[in-house]
Amino acid sequence: QQPVQSPQAVILREGEDAVINCSSSKALYSVHWYRQKHGEAPVFLMILLKGGEQKGHEKISASFNEKKQQSSLYLTASQLSYSGTYFCGTFDLANAGGTSYGKLTFGQGTILTVHP
Amino acid sequence: DGGITQSPKYLFRKEGQNVTLSCEQNLNHDAMYWYRQDPGQGLRLIYYSQIVNDFQKGDIAEGYSVSREKKESFPLTVTSAQKNPTAFYLCASSIVGYTNYGYTFGSGTRLTVV
Numbered sequence: 653q654q655p656v657q658s659p660q661a662v663i664l665r666e667g668e669d670a671v672i673n674c675s676s677s678k679a680l681y682s683v684h685w686y687r688q689k690h691g692e693a694p695v696f697l698m699i700l701l702k703g704g705e706q707k708g709h710e711k712i713s714a715s716f717n718e719k720k721q722q723s724s725l726y727l728t729a730s731q732l733s734y735s736g737t738y739f740c741g742t743f744d745l746a747n748a749g750g751t752s753y754g755k756l757t758f759g760q761g762t763i764l765t766v767h768p
Numbered sequence: 769d770g771g772i773t774q775s776p777k778y779l780f781r782k783e784g785q786n787v788t789l790s791c792e793q794n795l796n797h798d799a800m801y802w803y804r805q806d807p808g809q810g811l812r813l814i815y816y817s818q819i820v821n822d823f824q825k826g827d828i829a830e831g832y833s834v835s836r837e838k839k840e841s842f843p844l845t846v847t848s849a850q851k852n853p854t855a856f857y858l859c860a861s862s863i864v865g866y867t868n869y870g871y872t873f874g875s876g877t878r879l880t881v882v
Binding site: 654684686691692693694695696698699739741746753754755756757758759760761 | 803813816864869
């Protein structure tokens with residue numbers, strides 16, 4: 653099942669902060685975060701593993717609450733280059749013919765626009 | 769530099785025709801994936817493969833077929849059975865299918881049915 657992201661869109665001025673949330677109805681092994689510029693490939697930002705860890709990448713950080721099956725992406729002091737669509741991906745295992753296969757299911761995306 | 773190459777970038781297809789999208793990687797990744805992207809719907813998994821000569825259906829496999837004869841290559845065929853094939857198609861790869869590594873994406877193929 654597809655994870656649910658909120659909000660669907662965010663508009664910021666440079667220097668403002670934003671939070672993007674990702675919720676799943678299934679237990680998760682990990683959560684991925686990606687950013688996609690218009691017409692380009694998604695770019696990997698970070699992975700959050702089980703254990704409620706928090707990771708950082710420049711001024712972008714994220715947390716993962718496996719109990720609540722939620723992850724949040726925090727963008728602080730936003731820059732123009734942060735504009736794009738942010739996707740969370742929830743990773744779990746699917747079984748087929750007695751073998752486990754890793755599978756990443758993406759949310760519908762959050763469009764972030766940063767204005768000067 | 770290592771990466772994923774998708775070709776062509778733009779593809780036009782007449783209704784009723786099959787078309788094959790190419791995906792090649794030189795990252796030595798075991799796992800490869802095909803996603804379809806439509807506006808407002810995020811990325812949906814079509815097929816994935818963890819090893820050569822083995823692949824699994826994703827969430828929207830109907831009307832698509834794949835092959836994995838070489839580790840580096842994972843072509844996707846959009847058949848005439850796919851009712852609404854116009855979309856942006858993304859190929860991705862990762863080190864191992866079920867460990868926690870990020871995916872590397874190709875630059876995509878935009879398919880339009882005319």
